[in-house]
Amino acid sequence: MELSMGIKSSMEFLRETFPRCSTSYSFTCKETAVDENLICAAVNRSQLQQTLATDNSSTALCSFTITEHACSVADQLAAQSLATLLKCSLESHTTYPVEVWKLFFQKVSPALDEALETFATVTPNNSSPAVSNALDALREARLANLSNAQLQSGTFIGDLVQRNIGPFLASPSTNFLFCLSSYNFSCLTYQIVVKGLSNQRELMNSSKQQAVFTYFIKPFLSRVGTPDAGCTSSTNGSQEWLQANLGGFASFATIQELQTLNPHLSTMDVLDLLTFSQLRQLATMPSHLKGMQDVSKVMGVIQSADFAAFFDTVSPVIEAQSANYTLEVKSTFLQAVLDRGDFSLPAVSDEEFLLWMRVRLRPLLVNLSSSLVKPFFSIGTNRSCYSHREIITVLDNVQMTLSKSTKENIYNNIVLFLQGVKCYSGGSFYLFLKNTFLSFGFPDVSTLISLLPPTRKSELLNTISTSELGQLLSQPGVINNSPDVCIIFSHYNNTATFLQSEDVPDDVRRTILPCVWPLALSSSSRSEVDLWFNVRLKDYLRFLTKELISSTEVQNASCLAFQKL
Incomplete structure (x- = not known):
């Protein structure tokens, strides 16, 4: 008995720990065999009978184990006594094998429904391994023999969930859930069960909640050969379908799973019901993002504080599948970041800014729209020069994808940024x-x-x-x-060296000559005059014009320069 219980416990642990590694389809609904002789071999039946014959108090009832009751006169317990015994046994957190609970429930069957109703009023919520085994046994003793008419009756299943097994639903085993998924519920009665489980969700740990989706919800909605298997026709719209059929466990489904369970699901209609993780999944599936409006809706439910984590997932996918994301979609993602990113805040370090530029935003800058250049530069407001250089560098890295107008806008924004030699x-x-x-x-x-x-x-x-x-x-x-x-050469101290050493195109020489001509004419020593006319302007003098040698120009020339001319 102990070995059997240990094996079941280990299997249950593995299923809950690795729900994605073992699909529900690899399990079968297992029924528990009860061998009363084996269970009761070591039980002293007469002691319980003698005690209860003289003392039927709660203290006396609870002084014996469920095993002892199952092997003795449990069939003689009144509903109220049975409810009392259930309460104290489950609150003691003593774990009994499913076999023991099943034998016990079989013995008390006539009074079980009334006792469960009473128990539900005094213990509406309960969660422990002890309850899990009791729930497994209850399914076999109470639910397994229900008729199709009962399974498809909203009134009957509603009462069963609320008044009989409700307090136990916080501790479902994977076997209980998988067996439950095989029952011939109607969509209405299935949804009643989902609601009952959802009401107990806060008492479940994360692995239990995951198990509800993996072993009950997903298998039931994936039934083959059943009319309206996904229960889509009984609800009005995607939001109602998600809430009615997945209840509080929708967060454990991937977007792909939701689409498989309901091919007509409109993800855009259920955005406010999706978790952050599901929204990230959605954004990595370009087929779901038809245009600007869809992206705006997605970004509308993402908190700006979560942008970094969001784009850490989404941006690498956009980079890898760039051709599958339209320019409109990428531009709308970028616009949302530019509008709400708050990059000017001191809390955004240069290192974090660098990560945004090089990883998170880079895929969104490919084929950047000209209209987004100015907003993109604005994220450097109140930031360091290092950040501004990074803005230009990341644009330079994608410049081969940019249009002429976008490049011109980038140039103009760099000019604006440099005003005052910033x-x-x-x-x-x-x-x-x-x-x-x-x-x-x-x-x-x-x-x-x-x-x-x-x-x-x-x-x-x-x-x-x-x-x-x-x-x-x-x-x-x-x-x-x-x-x-001429402004340049009027402030430049190395004009003479420039003229002597630099070989520039003729049209440049033609432009430079009027700027430096006054310097040549004003030279006052013979050596300086010779340098100007024989060396510095040797390649420039052929561009002299009549204006440059007019009386107006040469009237202030030195005598030596005039003679040389």
């Missing part, structure tokens, strides 16, 4: 700009000049080496306003 900390200003704009272009001369604070023009321009200045001015289209080039 985040420049020394070194070559040219390299700073190059490392900031990355593959999104480079500011033309006019834009570069506009970025320089008036009081820092000379300082910043003179951080640029002559070779860097040559590279800058040689870029196609960088000079769109000749006077701006």
Whole structure:
């Protein structure tokens, strides 16, 4: 007897611990064989009979075990005495094998229903291993022989669940649940049982709750060859179906399982009933997200505090299945983060921000819409320069997927960000700009000049080496306003070296010459004049115009320069 009980207990533990490893279809409903001679072999029957013959008090009743009662005169117990005995036995948490309980219930069968009703009024809730075995035995003694008419009667099953077995339902074994799933309930009576189990859910641990779904709900709603197997026609809409058929155990189903049980389920209609885990599952199934409205609904029920955990799951899937997620869907996910992400809060560290940029948001930036560029840059508000650099870097990593208008918007937002030379900390200003704009272009001369604070023009321009200045001015289209080039050379201290050493295109020389011509004309020593005309401007003089040698231009020239000219 003890060995049998130990094996059952171990099997029960394994089923509850690893519910996903053993599907309900691999089990059968097991009935308990009762051998009264074996159970009662060591019981002194006369002692109980003699005691109760003179003392029928609660104390006397409860001083004997269920085994002793089952092997003696249990069939003589009145309903009230039986209810008292059930209460004290179950409250003692003494565990008896299912075989003992079944023998006991068989003996007290005439008074059992009335006793259970009384017991339910005094002990509406009970949860312990002792109750679990009693419930198994009750099923075999009370439920197994019900007729189809009784199983499909809402009144009968309602009374049975509420007034007879209700207090025991917090401790269902996997065998009880699986056997229950095989009963010929109607959808109505099945839903009554689900409600009864749901009423006891708070007394169940997580593994028990999982077991209710795995071994009762899922098998029942997956019946083959039964009209309306999923009980979909008896409910009005997806919300009602989920609440009526899964009750308080819906959270233990995956989205795939819900869809299998009810192929017509509208996940968008039950979002507020889904758990956070189920919402994450839903978002990783692109077939469920038809467009912007669906994504907005999903994100509407996700708390902003849960965004990180949500996208830790969803973003890798979007990256792996990018082609299955439309641009509209990805943009709506991104918009929700930009609207509610609160990245400017001090609580979001640079490390956390980096994780958002490189992992969580990166898949959403592929084919980024031009309209989202400005909001995306705004998440760097009140953040460090490190964060701003990361914003541009992550966009640069996906730049091959971006449209021309999106790239132009990124360039314009970088220019806006750099106003006042923000985040420049020394070194070559040219390299700073190059490392900031990355593959999104480079500011033309006019834009570069506009970025320089008036009081820092000379300082910043003179951080640029002559070779860097040559590279800058040689870029196609960088000079769109000749006077701006002259502003550079009016503050640049290495003009002479630049002219001597840097080989720039002819159109650039033509633009530069008017800017440096006054310097050549004002040189006052012969050696300086020779350097200007023979060395520095050697490749520039062919671009002299009549305007540059007009009387207006040369009237302030030194005599030596004039003679050289």
